[in-house]
Every structure is written in C-alpha cells, then in structure tokens.
Amino acid sequence: MKRGRHAGDKELYSMADHEIDLTRTYDAIVVGSGAAGGMAAHVLTSRGLKVLMLEAGKKLPIEKELRSMEWPYDNANRGALPPDRHSLTFNEYTIRNPPYAPGFEKSKHLHSYVGSTDYVKNIVVDERDNPFTGTNYAWVRARCLGGKTNIWGRLALRLSDYDFKAKSHDGYGEDWPISYSDLAPYYDKVDLYLGITGVKEDLPYLPDSIFQRPTKLNCAEITLKQGVQKMGRVLTQYRAGVTTDGLKHNQYRSRCFGRGACERKGGCDIHAAFDSPTGLIYPAADTGNLTLRTNAVVREVMVDPQTGKASGVHFIDSETMRDYNVRAKVVVVAASTLESARLLLLSKSRLYPNGLANSSGHVGHNFCEHVMGPGVTGQAKDLVGKPSTLDDGRPGGFYLTRFRNLTEKHPKFIRGYGFEGGSGARMFPEGTDRHGFGASFKEEVRKNQGSYISMGAFGEVLARYENYVDLDPVVKDKWGIPALRFHYKFGDNEHRMAEDMKETAQEMFEAAGFNIVHVNTRTLTEGWSIHEMGTARMGNDPKTSVLNQFQQSHDVKNLFVVDGSAFVNASCQNPTWTIMSLCWRSCDYLADELGKGNL
Ligand SMILES: Cc1cc2nc3c(=O)[nH]c(=O)nc-3n(C[C@H](O)[C@H](O)[C@H](O)COP(=O)(O)OP(=O)(O)OC[C@H]3O[C@@H](n4cnc5c(N)ncnc54)[C@H](O)[C@@H]3O)c2cc1C
Ligand code: SF4
16 A cells, blocks of 8 residues: 555554554564665565564654744744753763763753754653663664664765775774675665765765765855865765655655755755655655564574574563563564664573673674864855855765875874865854854854855774673663673774874865864764774674674574674775665675575
8 A cells, every 4th residue: 555655654654553453473573674674675565475573762753843844033943942851962971970860969950962952852862761781872762663873973984995995904903895896786775765865976985876966065165175176086076875866766755845944953854965854764664564563672683492493582661660472483673783782681591691692702892983072163254244155955075085094004094084065155154253243243154154165074993802792780761771781992993093083184274275263173082973883793704703794693694793893894985875785784684594494
C-alpha cells in the first residue's frame, strides 16, 4: 500500500506502539535505527527478509521538534533551551569528569553540548539517565527513531585508498581488508538512493560522488578558493547528503528549498537533508517486510549454547521496564560505534565470557574519531558595507580538502585533516568583532556582517589499541545496564597535527587577503566531532580483528555489526556515507549467505 508522508508517519507511529509478535523467528533483528540500522532495514527488506527493527528511543513527531520555519521571536526562549535544562559547555567538559550529571541537580535535564537549543532537546539524551565514566568525553547521543541522522551536519564524503590502504602508505596501523574499488559501487548506490549535492573535483584522495545540483559558493569563499589554489590546495562546495533535485522514488522527502534551517537549527523538517526514517525506514516499511519496535533497549544478544550462534536478543521496554526475548536467524547490530561495543561486551555467556565476538580481545579497542578545534575567522575587507545577500539559504558552505601527507611527508605527524567552513550574511550575524551598543553598534554590525568567513579543522585520530572503552563495574544507566567506561585520550600525533591546523588555517586566510579576526587555538574535548569509529574493526586475521570485510563476526557467523565500529582507521573524512555504503555491501552479502543456508 502506498502512503503519503503524513499517513505513513501515523501508521508507522502506531505500528511502533503496538506489541510485536514475539512468538515468531524473524529473518533478521536490526538493533538501532540510525544511518546504519536504517540502511540495514532498507537493504534486507528489499531483498525479501522479514526484519524486526528494535530502537531504544521513541518515534518523535520530528517535524514538531525541528520547526524549521519558526522565527526566533515566535519561540519563548528565542530558540535557546528552556531554563530547567542545561547543556554542557567546553569548560564543564574540561574541568569535570564523567559521569557529568552530579553537580547539575538544579537542572531537571542535562544534555551534551549539542543539546543547547529548544529544537533538539528531545532528540539528544538526558545525561542523567545515560551516564558513562572514565576519561573526559563529549559523547553526543540521540535516542529516537533515526538516531543522530535527525540532526547530523550532512557533510557526506567518500574515503579513498589513501584511507583504506593507509598502512601501505605510511606504515602505521592496519590496512582495511577492502579497497576503494570494492566499495565504490555501493557509494554510487547510496548517492543515487539518498541524494547528494556537490561538485566534481577529480581528486584521488577524495573521490567524487554522483552529485545532484550543487550549491553556490559566495564571494569570500570564492576568494579563499582562489587563494588556496595558488598553494595547490582545493576548496569545494560542501558535499551535503541533501537532495537538491528531489528523489522520484521517495515520497517522504522533498528537494531542498534552500532555507538554511539545517545549518541554524540542526535538522530539516521537509527531509531534503537525509535522515534515516524518511530516507530508509519508511520505504522499508512500505515493502511490508519491516516490523518496528521503538522504546526497545536491547540489553544482550542471546546465544544458542549448542551451536554458538546468535539466537535473538533480550530487550527492556524503556517506559514500562518490562523484559522481552525475541528470536531471529541473524542479528545485525547497528546501535552506533560505542553502543554497539557496549552491547557486545554486555553479551557475556559461558561460551563467550569476554563478551560476544570478542575472542580477539579487540572489542572496544582501536577506538578512533576526529580531532577538532583549531580554526580561524577572517574578514574580507572589500565586502564591508556591501548590501546584504541571502547567503545562508543552503545546506552548507565549503569543504577545504586534505593536503597533508598525500604526496609529501610531513616531518611532525602522519595522516591529514580538512576544514569545514562558511561565510556571508546570516540570520544571526556571526564572527563579529564589534563592540558597543545602541544605533551605532547596530550600524556597525550591519555594515560588517556579510564580510566574515571562518573555518575549523577535522583531523584523523590514529586508531590505537590503548584507546578503548569497557564496562563500568559499578555505574548503571536508568535501565540497570552497566555504563560504558572510557579510556581514551588524544596522542602526540593529534597534538602535533592540531598545531599545524592552526598555522595552515592562518596561512591560507592570509594568502586570500583576509584580515585575521580570531584564531581558535584550543583543541576541543575528545568526542566533540561526533564521529566515533573502530571499536570492532574489520580485518582478515581473527586474532587482531573482530569482523571480516562484510562486517560479519569472525566468531559468530550469524552476527553482523554494520556501523562505524568496523572502521580500521578514522581517515579525516566524515564517516556517515561510508557507514551506509559498507552496510549496504554487508547486507547484500548477508542476504546472499542466508539464501544459501550459510548462516
Ligand atoms: C550534530 C551532529 C553533526 C554531525 N555531522 C556529521 C556530518 O556532517 N557528516 C557525517 O558524516 N556525520 C555527521 N555526524 C555523525 C552521524 O550522525 C553519524 O555518523 C551517524 O548517525 C551514525 O549512524 P549510526 O547508525 O551508527 O548511529 P546513530 O545515528 O546514533 O543511531 C544509532 C541508533 O541506535 C539506537 N540504540 C543505541 N543503543 C541501543 C540499544 N541498546 N538498543 C536499541 N537501540 C539502540 C540509538 O537510540 C540510535 O537511534 C553528526 C552527528 C551529529 C549529532
Ligand atoms: S537548506 Fe535544504 S536541507 Fe537545509 S533545512 Fe533548508 S531545505 Fe532542508
């Protein structure tokens, strides 16, 4: 049956609320509904498998949360968090230790730094219910249907063999068991199914996608592009996971209207920006092969003691606290990199005393992400006093691609980084260095507002065995489930890279002729990038890796972990497009193997 967007929403909502049939054995259980879980549901249901998706959070009426068209003056708090809530600041992450909730008793709800607006307050978790311990970490979680894809930053980049074969390039770490050529057809499928905007650049280290209509660079961005070109560096339009031309095969999404709300508020209520529910889960439900159960916190993957295979999962209803068991032929874990590692570690049994899929001892280890913080704000003098233009009506500004350790070797660090940035007039003037009050102040702000340009770096954090997560022996979450404990710090390579980010950011702005207004010198807290990877890495050797190239457990052949856990290294490119491409490839393999009776 075909459904319109709103009808589909309603049906899926009620479907999610209903008790599910727990007496049957599903072909596959998918744990989690974000980028990875959504993609698994799409691929498996379209291959005819009967799939049960279990999502720990609620199905939110997301358009009512995001309210993309709401003007600041129509919001009681001008868009800020209501006074009974608090979101953690950089200083609080720095001077306190996790769990972060103690000390914030005056606030009814405590959120990560991302939860700082009225529009995302119900999307991100309450830190009080979801504690973690160990080293400082700005862990951003979204427990609701669609997970973090409801508010992601949309930058959708491919990895290349500079990443997949990084060890062959510089000797550090491990190569992936796949090459770019293995994944390229799946990147293409993701591009065509979900839509992506950008411009072809033909760069060996940042392969092009199959792009829809690109957005435009504005004046200062073009000046920067020309400035860095002279240095052999490349600035390109933001490659956004957004459909600018529309998608004929998807009735739940609209083409981008260029309202810029995704940038200002962190989400798109007409779903031009990819999110997992409208991009993947509703179409999967339309096949008739998907059963969705929200409020289902998976506590453990169960194992058949006779065969050693996964037999299903045990979950807790997040509202009633009731326990349930449900069976499947295959279990697909897609709870996000850190939660997936937690679930594997929680799934201890007589057969698997160190946790499931963990004979190598690598589950939770080799944890990596992106280091960020250093960046620069400048001013294009020739734009001061020019009339205002509509510059923020687009889903992103620019991406300045990696340039370190490609053809030359940097003496102080390995691997690389790229910059995300933007410029121009915005609803709220940004980057202003003006001070004062009254009419003269307003005049100053108006005169200068469109002339600022800024960018910040994202760099590869090396995957190291010593950076890991395990289970806290004491602290538990609201559902009585042991919390995750972090043992994770940036290393020397990251610190040296961050030094270089600061220098090159300034050098490029100077080359473009901008006045430097401000240089961000601090490195943000671990976790700030929200790009977690590597806790169940793939590889050919079961002694040093958790999964094979199809994200299938070496130990338990009917168990797959299809999110960022499988990454062997972080590269410096944002991970979501790669997570979904890998997941598509693995789920194709899963369906083939299940069909052959091999699982
Ligand atoms: C503000 C922000 C900006 C970002 N910007 C970018 C960007 O520009 N580019 C990019 O590539 N990436 C970006 N990301 C990261 C991107 O959102 C993630 O890479 C992507 O969502 C990962 O997908 P996932 O399925 O692994 O995890 P998630 O999207 O987090 O989904 C995991 C789901 O699993 C559920 N779950 C967890 N534990 C359990 C359990 N025990 N039982 C049942 N369900 C469970 C969660 O509730 C959640 O819904 C950004 C993220 C944020 C928050
Ligand atoms: S700019 Fe496009 S993607 Fe962003 S909120 Fe507007 S319509 Fe959505």
